[in-house]
Amino acid sequence: MRNVSSVAILALVTLISLVGCSKSNPEAADPIEEAGSRAAAVSAEEILQLASVSLAASPTLRFDFRIEESHGDKTSLFVGEGLTASMEGSRRRIRLDGLSSDPNDESLEPAPRIVVDDGVIVTVVDHHDGVEWGSPLYRAGGILFQVWSGKFMNSLAAPEVLPALVGLGPTVLEDRQADGVLCHVLEMPIPGGVIGTVLVGKEDGLPRRAILEAEGFRSQTDLSGYVAEASEIPLAEFAVANDPGFDTREFTLGGPAPGTPAPDFELEAADGSTVTLAELSGKVVILDFWATWCIPCRASMVEVQELYSELGDRPFEVVSVTYQEAGDPAAMIEELGITYPWYNGDAIAAPYGVPQSGLPSMFLIGPDGKVLDYFYGYTGEESAARLRAGVETALAAI
Numbered sequence: 381m382r383n384v385s386s387v388a389i390l391a392l393v394t395l396i397s398l399v400g401c402s403k404s405n406p407e408a409a410d411p412i413e414e415a416g417s418r419a420a421a422v423s424a425e426e427i428l429q430l431a432s433v434s435l436a437a438s439p440t441l442r443f444d445f446r447i448e449e450s451h452g453d454k455t456s457l458f459v460g461e462g463l464t465a466s467m468e469g470s471r472r473r474i475r476l477d478g479l480s481s482d483p484n485d486e487s488l489e490p491a492p493r494i495v496v497d498d499g500v501i502v503t504v505v506d507h508h509d510g511v512e513w514g515s516p517l518y519r520a521g522g523i524l525f526q527v528w529s530g531k532f533m534n535s536l537a538a539p540e541v542l543p544a545l546v547g548l549g550p551t552v553l554e555d556r557q558a559d560g561v562l563c564h565v566l567e568m569p570i571p572g573g574v575i576g577t578v579l580v581g582k583e584d585g586l587p588r589r590a591i592l593e594a595e596g597f598r599s600q601t602d603l604s605g606y607v608a609e610a611s612e613i614p615l616a617e618f619a620v621a622n623d624p625g626f627d628t629r630e631f632t633l634g635g636p637a638p639g640t641p642a643p644d645f646e647l648e649a650a651d652g653s654t655v656t657l658a659e660l661s662g663k664v665v666i667l668d669f670w671a672t673w674c675i676p677c678r679a680s681m682v683e684v685q686e687l688y689s690e691l692g693d694r695p696f697e698v699v700s701v702t703y704q705e706a707g708d709p710a711a712m713i714e715e716l717g718i719t720y721p722w723y724n725g726d727a728i729a730a731p732y733g734v735p736q737s738g739l740p741s742m743f744l745i746g747p748d749g750k751v752l753d754y755f756y757g758y759t760g761e762e763s764a765a766r767l768r769a770g771v772e773t774a775l776a777a778i
Contacts, residue, residue, distance in 0.1 A: 424550040427564045427580055428542045434585030435539035436472075438608035440465045445476065447530035448483070449599040455484045458493060458530070462603075465613035467499050470540045473618050476529055480508060495529045497521070497537050498618040504528045504631075505620055512623065515631040518763055520756050523737065524631040530601045532590040548576075555582065558589050559604065635733025635741070638753055642667070642745045643731035647701060647723035650710065655699060655723065657749060663695045664774040665745040666767075669725055669732070670700065672707035674739040680758040681716055684742075687771055688720045694775055695747070701725025703734055744770045747778055 435441070440463070447458045460478015467473050474497050481490040491507040502521035504513040506528070513528075515521040525534060535542060550568035556579060557563070563579035570576050572594065579589040586606055592599040622628070630637040645667075646656045657665075668684055670677035681700070688698050698720040702709050705724070713722060725734075734741045742755040744767070753770045755763055 422552065422564065424552050424566055424568075425543065425546045427552065427566060428545055428550075430564075430585040431535075431580045431587055432539045432542040435464075435536060435542075435587070436466075436470075438466075438610075439612050440609035441536075442605075442607040442609070443603050444605040445478070445530075445533075446602040447533075447599070449530065450597070452596050453484075455482055457481050457483050458528075460493075462533075462536075463613065463617070464536045465617075470538070471499055472537050472539070473497060473499050473613075473615075474533065474537045475618050476533070480506070493528070494620055495525065495533075496618050496620050497525050497534075498615065499537075502631075503620045505623060505626070507623075510623075510626050512620075512626045512628045513631045514628070518757075518759060518766055519754055520631045520633055520737065523633060523756060530590075531592055531599050532587070532601050535587065550578075553577075558602075561588055563588050632754070633733040633736035633756070634730075635737060635754060636731075636743070636751045638751050640751055642743060642749055642751050643728065645699075645728040647699070647725065647728070649721050649723050653721070655721070657745075660697055660699070660745075661749060662747045662778075663697050664747060664771055664778070665696075666698045666771070667732070667743040667745060668698065668700050669703045669729065669734050669739055669741040671703050671705050671739055672709055672712045676758040677740045678712075678716065679760065680740045680742065680755075680763065681718060683764045683767065685716065685718050685720065687768060691771065691775065695778055696771065696775060699723065701728070703729050703739060742767070744774070746774055 443462045445458075445460060445462050449456050458478055458480045460476060462474065462476045464472050464474040476495040478493060479490040480493040482488045488508075492505070493507065494503070494505040496503045497517070501514060501516050502525045504524060506513070513524060515524050522534065545568065548568040548570060550566040553565040553567055555562055556565050558579055562582050564582055566578040566580070568576050568578070570592070574592055574594040577591040578587070580586070581588050584606070586603070588603055590599075590601045636642055642657060644657050646654060648654050666684055666687070668680070670681060684698055684700070700718070700720055700722040701724065702722065703725050709722060729735055732741065732743065737756045740755070740758050743751055744753040746752045752774055753766070755767065
């Protein structure tokens with residue numbers, strides 16, 4: 381994910397919060413107006429912590445949203461009402477109901493769109509195309525949510541991660557008013573040449589606006605009309621009714637879906653040895669895309685190594701492949717104590733959707749050469765448990 385379009389989908393996931401100010405009527409978001417006052421002596425870390433605590437404080441938050449994005453000459457607008465509610469653990473459920481349109485295309489009528497993250501599965505119902513997209517969070521659900529809801533909304537589902545954004549090196553700018561609300565302002569560089577400007581209400585600590593800009597890309601999200609409720613929201617409010625006649629699809633970013641054949645490959649290792657998917661027929665295979673510059677890859681590779689050490693005498697194989705590598709893979713392999721073979725995977729990345737999904741990307745392939753499951757990103761214990769269960773179930777069926 382070294383190009384801007386990839387960052388707009390994934391690297392921007394790191395800026396998963398902090399939005400901007402808009403009017404109670406979300407149809408019209410005013411430009412930011414300078415408040416004329418200087419920022420208080422408050423650190424970026426304190427501002428991010430304030431936003432995290434404020435978002436997590438209420439069992440239920442209702443709000444209005446306006447999201448406008450432009451990619452080159454393409455523009456999209458998504459306006460409506462949102463709902464987020466606490467659930468077991470630190471995550472929160474979130475639902476967005478609104479209308480999507482293209483401000484530059486008057487022939488395209490606004491159409492309903494629903495985006496739901498119920499804590500397990502993300503579902504998007506798009507009435508423009510008559511499609512219902514879906515994917516579990518451990519697969520492509522998080523990316524699906526980002527693509528269809530703007531590049532910050534995930535913060536409302538996971539406010540506890542906000543303080544970690546201090547690692548991006550944000551700068552505190554002068555306070556600004558947005559639609560009459562005085563806000564803290566943060567500006568931060570995001571990998572991939574993206575600059576994020578974030579506004580957080582000084583009085584309530586709630587995110588109000590996020591503007592993300594890169595060459596050929598701009599995204600602005602406004603939140604307003606926050607209403608906090610003490611009561612919990614039943615899970616049924618996050619259910620999505622199936623629309624008759626809609627096409628239901630797994631969201632894979634171009635990679636193979638479970639139950640479909642894994643794209644064939646032939647790979648060469650540094651020592652000259654080769655491997656093909658056909659040679660691995662009859663075995664359970666983990667195909668793991670990684671790179672030395674990918675921090676989560678280190679944790680996922682340690683888990684894969686544990687499986688390899690435990691199950692290496694079974695019909696089980698690991699095909700470990702680098703992607704867009706510019707470092708020293710051999711040194712990282714030695715450092716982590718990896719004993720399974722590794723290959724250069726650039727040539728097979730596209731058919732597996734890796735240029736869009738980013739790293740780590742992992743595919744579990746069955747003895748018949750079909751994809752059993754896939755993982756985009758690595759969530760620690762949850763990803764490790766699902767991967768282990770998938771391998772063990774597949775081996776038990778042989």
